[in-house]
Amino acid sequence: MRQTRCAIFLFCILFSVLSTPYASSALVHDFDISYYRYLNTAIVKNPDASKIEEIIRYWADAIYEASNGLEHLGTVRIFQGPSSFLSAYRLSDIVWEKAGHPKAAYGAYGSYDAQKPLGFRMAMFDGFKEYASGTAICDFLAPEHRMYAGYALASLSSYYIHDLREEYAIERGGKKYNALAYPSILNDVSLAAYAGDLRALNHSTPRLYADAPSTVQKAKWGISAWEYLTKRRAFPAQLAPVPPKNKRDASLNESEYRFLIQPGKHNAEAQSRLRIVWVSSPVFQIVIDRSGSMEGERIVKAKNAAKDFVRSLQPGVRVGVIVFDDAVNVVSPIVAIGSGDAEKKKLYSAIDGISLGGATAIYDACAVASKEMTADRNSYFEGRYVVLFTDGEDNRSKIGVAPLIQALRKENVSVLVMGLEDEVREKTLREIASGTKGYYMMTADPLDTQEMLYGYLNSAFESQISTFDATLPAGGSTRTAFAVEEGTELLRVSLVSDGEISPKTLVFSATPPKGKASAALHDKETGKLEILQKKPAAGKWTVTLKNNSKGTRRVRISAFSRTQSRTLxxxxxxxxxxxxxxxxxxxxxxxxxxxxxxxxxxxxxxxxxxxxxxxxxxxxxxxxxxxxxxxxxxxxxxxxxxxxxxxxxxxxxxxxxxxxxxxxxxxxxxxxxxxxxxxxxxxxxxxxxxxxxxxxxxxxxxxxxxxxxxxxxxxxxREKPIDFERVKSYLERGEKALKRGAYDDAEDYAKSVLRMDPNNAAAYRLIGEAKDARNDFAGAVEPYAKAVELEPGEPSHYFKLGQALANIRALDEAKKIYSIMQQAFPNNKWTNQLEMAIRFMSR
CATH class of the missing domain: 2.60.40 (Immunoglobulin-like)
Structure with missing residues (x-):
């Protein structure tokens, strides 16, 4: 029974190793850019578009060189305009503005699901402007600086994607930089761009790293860039750039490194996966749940939020409306928003006409929405988005969650989910949103719906500065206050409430630090009161509210600001x-x-x-x-x-x-x-x-x-830092215990390491060796297999696993390991030793 379980476990590990992208193909990175102006649309044809594309091509070259051909730049979508639809700012990987100091958030959380909600992105600019002094350094769009800009993007994206840290010596405080000594993508790449020294584009090797001074990479991870990538990101170790043997000098000649690109020239292989798409006219499907559970405030607030969304759309954007219960119906076919209000009014009317129905077919509705959008094949790279409002659990769809996500991915459809209140199936809806590179929001009561959606949609140019809830009896009043900073261009204060709303039943005003109060306007389409103040005074603003209706009212007051600064x-x-x-x-x-x-x-x-x-x-x-x-x-x-x-x-x-x-x-x-x-x-x-x-x-x-x-x-x-000194000490103690025959102590030290660093391959191997030493060969298979999974570039792990399998007479599985080693590690001593072990046990 144990042998069968080990064989099953081994099969899973083998499948994982064989199917990993690094084992058979390159890793392709897709990026979305939120760009501050229009360069390439049906109307605008700005020559700067070709300059941006040239920078991106150099970026592709540098990513390819940095990873020794392992990583490629894939599809780069550029969402254009100062007020990007569906908040491309929230979904983007890069915010690209006019001038500033390029920077990147660290990639510690390593996942689209975590980095986007926490606001982590990269910042790039048309021109480099030093932040502290405001000095303009260089124009990235100029021919002589485009290569530098592309290489800079590669450096920043390594930090953003992999959480690689600084690995070079540099003096701060305005002093002169030290000379380039340690090859690293996080080093200054101007030497690569202006002097042709491509060493600056390569991640540091363990050997060079060992001679380096104390760096941020050492403090954070305790291992070099390539060790980090092979141990924590499953890069094959044999693809790391290797300096010559017996050479301690970190300064290498160009001929001593394997370079894949040439400065100033685009590499065909590096460019082979690249596709640049200028996005200007996306397609949306508003999908609204009208099942019986949406009765009351839920359907009212969902419809108001949907109309708020329509109101925010720019001319040229295409949008349709779908409703569903146990059946799916198109209530408004896809139309293009014009410069006037005609199309929006038709969409408002279609949304207002939605009535309640029966059961819930969420997945079928998303599938129909996708089909409607994909009728226009040109929209594939322009952006296809489902904006879904639902409060329940699917109980009628013919398609399942996994096939739906697969179909939406195939058609490049992203789903923005607004989950309404406590009956919603959060886990499934989050899975759909994250699986399609969409976004998930969930409300706790109906008053959340419009506030959360508005904040998301307008986050490209407005920031929320306040939120306040109150329950007011008839004749009751309340007040709240918030601060407005210097340089604010627009202040927007909104009021939503349960039930019908009007300026007579809810008297609502905002008073600046000095001056008269501003009264609210009634937006009948979206069912809220709003106060808009251009160039509001900086300082404390006070909002007052009185309930003149006959009953108790629940209210939500939200304030948003738009500033002159491009820093959001x-x-x-x-x-x-x-x-x-x-x-x-x-x-x-x-x-x-x-x-x-x-x-x-x-x-x-x-x-x-x-x-x-x-x-x-x-x-x-x-x-x-x-x-x-x-x-x-x-x-x-x-x-x-x-x-x-x-x-x-x-x-x-x-x-x-x-x-x-x-x-x-x-x-x-x-x-x-x-x-x-x-x-x-x-x-x-x-x-x-x-x-x-x-x-x-x-x-x-x-x-x-x-x-x-x-x-x-x-x-x-995995963002939690690891005490590497302690890990190293425990491993050393475990190895000493193994040598003196204290096998239980060796396992205990290894398990202590795993409590600090759950992905430590050496600890799993130590456990396997302790079991091997006790002749528990079957027990050694699982920890050895885990070591292979965590460190697939280390051939000795494969040997240990194959040898343990041979010792329990699982020769077919041992031969599979040997076959993998023949492909990955030909003529390696560990490959040869496993061959001899299998022959010996086959006698």
Whole structure:
């Protein structure tokens, strides 16, 4: 029985190893860019478009060189315009503006599902402007600087994708940079762009890294860039650039390195997967659940939010409306939004006409929406989006979740999900959103729907600064206040409520620090009151509200601001399952365009399904639920969440005067022609936030059976830093225990390592060797197989696994291991030794 279980486990590991993208093909990275202007549309044909494309081609060359041909740049979609639809800003990997200092958020969370909700992105510009002094350094669109810009993108994307850190010596504080000594993609690449020294594009090897001074990479991961990629990202170790044997000098001649590209020339293989797509006219399908459970405020707020979405669309965008219960119906075919209001009014009417029905066929509705959009084959790369409003669980669809996601991926359709309240099946809907590179939001009550959707849709140019809830009896009143920072161009204060709303029943006004109050306007289509103030005075604003209706009213007041600065400060939050029952961990960050800030004031509130509110304590100190001290990602633990249903988390940020960026800025050495020896680099702590800045974000999570329904802990877990010195010490002690025959002690040390570093291949191998030494060959198979899985580039792991299989007479499985080694490690001593072991056991 044990042998059968081991064989099954081995089959799974073999399948994993054989199917990994690194074993058979290159890894292709797709990127979405939110670009600040229109360059390439049906109307606009700006020659700068070809310059941007040239930069992207150099980016593809550099990624290919950095990974020794292992990684390719794939489809790059460029969403154009200052107010990108469906908030391409929220979905994008790169925010590209006019001028600034290129930078990137760290890739610690390593997943689209986690990095996007936390606001992590890269920032790129048409021109390089040094941040501290405001000095214009160079125009990236100029012919002589495009290669440098592309190489800079490769450097930043290595940081963003893989969380590789600085591995080079560099003097700060305006002093001259040290000479390039250690090949690393995170080194300054101007030498590659301007002097043809391609060593700057290669990740550092273990040998060169060992001679390097103390670096950020060493402090964070304890291993070199290529060790990190092979051990934690499953890159084949044999593809790492290797310096000559017996040479201690880190400075290598070009002939001693294997280079795949030539400076200034595009490599055909590097460009083979690249496709650049200029997006200007996407297609949307608004899909609304009209099943019986949507009765009352849910359907009203969903329809209002859908009309809010239509109102936000720009001319040229195409949109249709679909409803579903147990059947799916197209209530408005896809139409192009014109410059006037005619098309929008027709869509408003179609949405208003939606009535309640029966059961729920969510997946079929998404499939029909996809079919409607894919009728236009040209829309494949323009962007196809389903905007789904639903409150329930699918109980009528003919298609399943996995086939639906596969079909949507094939047709390049993304799903933005608005899950409505506590009956929604959060885990499944999150799976659909993340599986299609979409976005997921969930409400805790009907008042959330419009606020959350508006905040998402308009986050490319507006930031939420306040949210306030109140329950007012007839004749009752309330007030709230918030701060508006200097340079604000527009202040928008919105009021939504249960039931019908009008300026007579709810008297609503906002008063500036000095001057008269502004009265609200009634937006009948979207069912809310709004106050719009252009160029509002900086300082404290006070909002007052009186309930003149005959009954009690629940209200939500939300404030949004648009600033003159192109730096967009946004609150971000992500909730994952806690370690104990009835608990959740909330991660929150305040980002300035793309990167988090630390040193900010942060307050949190948790609202239970019953309406009870409790404070949350956020900290960034590296203990408790928090992963890393000072990384700008704040963490709080929500405990005793025993009530089933949806919980709402509100996080408020404020500038304490100590707030600074925590990002990786791109270090720049000047090109030829710039003042010799002068280095432009931002202070390590980054720039400060504006005075009196306030932001707010809300998120939700669902408790079912004592657990958070959707669990993303795996996404977050590996960001926790590892005590590498302690790991190394335990492994050394374990190996000594193994040599002296203390096999139990050896296993105990290995297990202690795995508690600190669950993906440590050496610890699994040590467990296998301890079992081997006790002649427990069957017991050794599983830990050896795990070592192979975690470190597929190490041939000795395969040998150990194959030898253990041969020892239990599982010769067919041992021969499969040998076959893999023949392909991956030909003429290797471990491959030859396994062949001899199999022959010996076959006698």
């Amino acid at each position: 400060y946004l609150g971000n939050a992500l909730t994952v399952r806690g370690g104990e029952a009835n608990s959740a961990v909330i991660y929150a960050s305040l980002t300035g365009n793309v990167t988090p800030h630390t040193g900010i004031g942060i307050k949190g509130t948790l609202r239970y399904p019953s309406g009870k509110n409790v404070p949350l304590e956020f900290q960034d100190m590296g203990y408790g639920p928090d992963a890393t001290q000072g990384d700008g990602v704040y963490s709080a633990l929500a405990e005793n969440c025993s009530e089933p249903g949806n919980y709402r988390v509100t996080v408020a940020f404020s500038n304490t005067g100590q707030a600074v960026e925590t990002n990786q800025r791109y270090a720049f050495l000047p090109p030829p022609g710039i003042k010799d020896g002068e280095a432009y680099v931002v202070a390590e702590k980054g720039h400060a936030l504006p005075h009196k800045l306030e932001r707010v974000v809300a998120t939700t999570f669902q408790i079912e059976g004592g657990k958070v329904t959707d669990d993303s802990r795996g996404i977050i877990a």
